[in-house]
Amino acid sequence: MASRRLRLLLLGYLGVLYYRNVAGIAIETDNKNVKAEEFKEAILSCKHKFSKGSSSQRIEWKKIHSQGVSFVYYEGEFKGDLRDRAEMLNTGIRIRNVTRKDSGTYRCEISVKSEEGQRLGEATITLTVLVPPTTPVCVVPSSAVTGTVVELSCKEAEGSPPSEYQWYKNGVALLEKTGTGTARTADITYTMNKKSGTLIFNAVSKNDTGEYFCVASNGIGLPQKCSVKRMQVDDLNVSGIIAAVVIVALLMALCGLIVLCAQKKRCFSKESSSQKSSSQSTSEKDFKHTKSFVI
Incomplete structure (x- = not known):
């Protein structure tokens, strides 16, 4: 018991000494x-x-x-x-x-x-x-079909702090949809993320046809802009699809006929070769018989 108290006192003294x-x-x-x-x-x-x-x-x-x-x-x-x-x-x-x-x-x-x-x-x-931003890389599809989901992207990797992105259509800045539900943003059919640089149309329409570009900025140096790219939105062409299907079917049928004719020609060639071989064998037999008769 005494030795235990002595150890505790010694540890306490060392602790006070270390703190000092x-x-x-x-x-x-x-x-x-x-x-x-x-x-x-x-x-x-x-x-x-x-x-x-x-x-x-x-x-x-x-x-x-x-x-x-x-x-x-x-x-x-x-x-x-x-x-x-x-x-x-x-x-x-x-x-x-x-x-x-x-x-x-x-x-x-x-x-x-x-x-x-x-x-x-x-x-x-x-x-x-x-670090000021560099020229961003923009990906804009050249064509799209109405009612489909379309995503546009904009990115640059040099800026520090990271850049924010603003999309423009026909030279006018696109509004960012907010949760306030104001009349000005109620008819917005896209989602724009200024931090990631994406612009997503959940159901693109003909009204979304236009020329798009993106600007990257982080408060350092001058903002940087990517080249303008046009996106054309059209309705689905049903008659064109039917015509394309018919043409493909005709081409497939034509290819089938060519293959069939080639196979028939090959069989005919084999038959002709067989007949020619049989005729040649008969001639050889006749020749041998004639030669024996003469002798």
Whole structure:
């Protein structure tokens, strides 16, 4: 019983000692969400204050991503792609010529040894590199049949943040249907998704015939537009389908007759060959008989 109490007292003392020797440092940052345009510079702020009795300090920067954590600044130097593009400041780091690959979450970690023991602190900053959109790729069917489901798509993959899309018909922006049920949107027969860039007609009609194009924008640079494409909507041509079926049936019948004639010709050729062979055999027999008679 006494030994158990002694162990508990020892563990409690070690816990108090650890808390005293490893304490936190107040880390401040000017901006936890840094945004910078591509090919310009970004500053990730990491400020701290130490007591006068601090004997040594260690600063590390890491990048957090889906595969884990990688070092950005370690043992007094930058690592990887930032080796020649970044520099250490008293208040953080500066990254020059940022690219879209630099976007992500960074963590500043500081460790200080002082008379009071070791002190730790960290701060997390998110860097978003802003990239203007490129020309989107639009897919618009050239023709459609009334009453069918038709989907138009628009997409570009370079913009950061991701682009939003606006569809136009004959140069006029299409309205986005809302749940308010206003008179202006009550007759809309399509569904437009500005985030995915799709424009879906659940039952396309002749009135939907026109020239369509899409514009991608994300607030960075100029909006980008795809080329204009025309969609023609027509009724189902029943007489044309019947005529096509009749023509196909006639062609199939003609092909059948050709095959049948070819087979008959082949049989006739075999019969002629057989008769010719029989006649030749009879002639040979007559020739042999005549020769024997003469002798």
